[in-house]
Amino acid sequence: MSTTPSTADRLRTLFQPVLRGGTPIRLRAWDGSETGPADAPALVIHDRRALxxxxWKPNQLGLARAWVAGEIDVDGDLYELLLRLATVVWNEDGGGDRPGALRLLREAASLGVLGPQPPPPPEEVRMPGRAHTRSRxxxxxxxxxDVSNDFYRLILGPSMVYSCAYWRDDESTLDVAQRDKLDLICRKLGLRKGQRLLDVGCxxxxxxxxxxxxxxxxxxxxxxxxxQADLARKRAAEAGLADRVEIRLQDYREVTDGPxxxxxSVGMAEHVGPAVYAAYAAILFRLLRPxxxxxxxxxxxxxxxTAVDADDPSFINRYVFPDGQLVPLGTTATLIEDAGFEIRDVEALRPHYALTLxxxxxxxxxxxxxxVELAGLGRARVWRLYMAACALAFETDRIGVNQILAVRPHEDGRDPLPMTRAWMMP
Structure with missing residues (x-):
């Protein structure tokens, strides 16, 4: 005897382009019906609009829009659900074997979801003009x-450091690990009293x-x-360092007071883009003394x-980092060397960023x-998804993070660094 498929069963048909056929997750429909393994995390569809x-977008952007709008949610471990959806989270085309178009249309019509493409949530941004101009x-x-400094303080903690921490051991805390990262940078730079430091993207x-x-x-x-500039100035003044710390609301292309x-440059170059990175590196070379x-x-x-360009229609570029671009380490190293720098040390910190996130x-x-009160529900949901997805991307070695130490050589060939790395150690 045939039985009428539940709403959740019919949903699975519609989700086939996203779920790649055998993805082991549960689906829960707005009427409470479910399908899929009982012990798997559930993707909960609250609203037909998500379908x-x-x-219209059977890929990560379609899922992201439904998530930010609150039309879908997760019951269970968000990290586990994202791992099981990894093929769509990290690939834009959706791919996979799609059921026939007529079958999709029949199921969509029976669920009452046919219609024009819904507008994206207001948190989505499209950048006009040419990428990486100063105005853009x-x-x-x-x-x-420029969301809310208090919102960032909730997430980052008192350190207010928005880049990966440096975890010496499993007993460390986030604030200690961030302090250790700042100190690692200062040691690598060989800072001494009386020197001038330029912090690009401070x-x-x-x-x-x-x-x-x-x-x-x-x-x-x-x-x-x-x-950022307003709070950085306030923090420097409160620390009694206003005479030694100058914070400028200024583009790196406008800095002219070297050497x-x-x-x-910590967590800033991702915003530069490979098309102008050569010019960026040349500016830093010019601002640095031999x-x-x-x-x-x-x-x-x-x-x-896994490279990402400024026109990538992904969740990250539409909701988190407009115009953010990632390239392999080798590409960055080549551009830095082409500017005249000598690279003397490279340290990979990929596991550290996974822990930080x-x-x-x-x-x-x-x-x-x-x-939610500070940034709005949509923005908070963006951040929840963004940080979980990025943590998994670092954990699964899809992206990395590296510290490159480079020097501007002396014209007479003198070596500006000691012969060993002992000076980097605490």
Whole structure:
């Protein structure tokens, strides 16, 4: 005797382009019906509108729009669900064997989801004009950083450091690991009292304050986020370092007061883009004195196949980092060397970023209601998905993060660094 398929069973047909046929997750429909393994995390569809999004975009962007809008959710472990959806989360085309178009249309019609493509949630951004002009870069940075300093403090903790921490052992805390990362950078740069440090993309001033307080250097920090600049100045003044820390609302292309003894670029170069990276590296080379050191801390695509460009229609580029671009480590190293630098050390920190993102995610979950109040429900949902997905990308070696230490050579060939790495150690 035939039985009428449940709403959840019919949903599985519609989700086939996304689920790749045998993906082991549960589906729960708005009427409470379920299908799939009982012990698997459940993708919960609250609203038929989510299905219309997926009919139009059967890939990560369709899923992301439904997630940000609150039309789908997860019951169970978000990380586990994302791992099981990895093929669509990390591939744009949706791929897989799709059921016949007529069958899809019949199921969609029976569920009442046919219709025009719904508009994306208001948190989605499309950047007008040519990528990486100064005006477009300001808009892209403002979209991500000018949200709420208090929102970032909830997630990042008191350190207000928005790049991967440096975990010496399993007993470390996020704040200690971030302090250790700042100190690692200062040691690699060989900072000494009286030197000048340029902090490109200085964020909320944490590295600038640490370098000035612990190493006695004078620091110029530049950012194009107004909220970051305002808070960084306030934090430097509260630390009694306003005479040694200058925070500028300034594009790196506008810095002309070199030479500096050292330059740090931490979590900033991902926003530059490979098309203008050669010019970026040339500017830093020109601003650094001969014998000076550059510390470039940058997320990298693991291979050319995982590279991300500014026109990528992915969740990350539409909701998190507009115009953010990732290239392999080798591409970045070549561009830095082409500018005239000599690379002297490279340290991979991929596992460190996975741990850091897990801690940020815990902070968000622990302060969820306050985060929603500060940034709005849609933005909070963006961050929940973004940090979990990125943690998994680092854990599964899809992306990495590296510190490149480079020097501007002396014209007479003198070696500006000691012969061994002992000076890097604490």
């Amino acid at each position: 219309r999004r997926l009919l 870069d300001r808009r892209a940075i403002s979209h991500h950083y 964020g909320w001033g944490s590295l600038a304050i640490h370098a000035a307080r612990e190493y006695g250097v004078e620091v110029v920090g530049v950012t194009i986020s107004r909220e 500096y003894d050292a330059i740090a 014998g000076g050191r550059l510390l470039n801390h940058q997320i990298a695509a693991r291979t050319d196949t 897990r801690e940020w995610s815990r902070n968000l979950e622990a302060h969820w209601d306050e985060a």
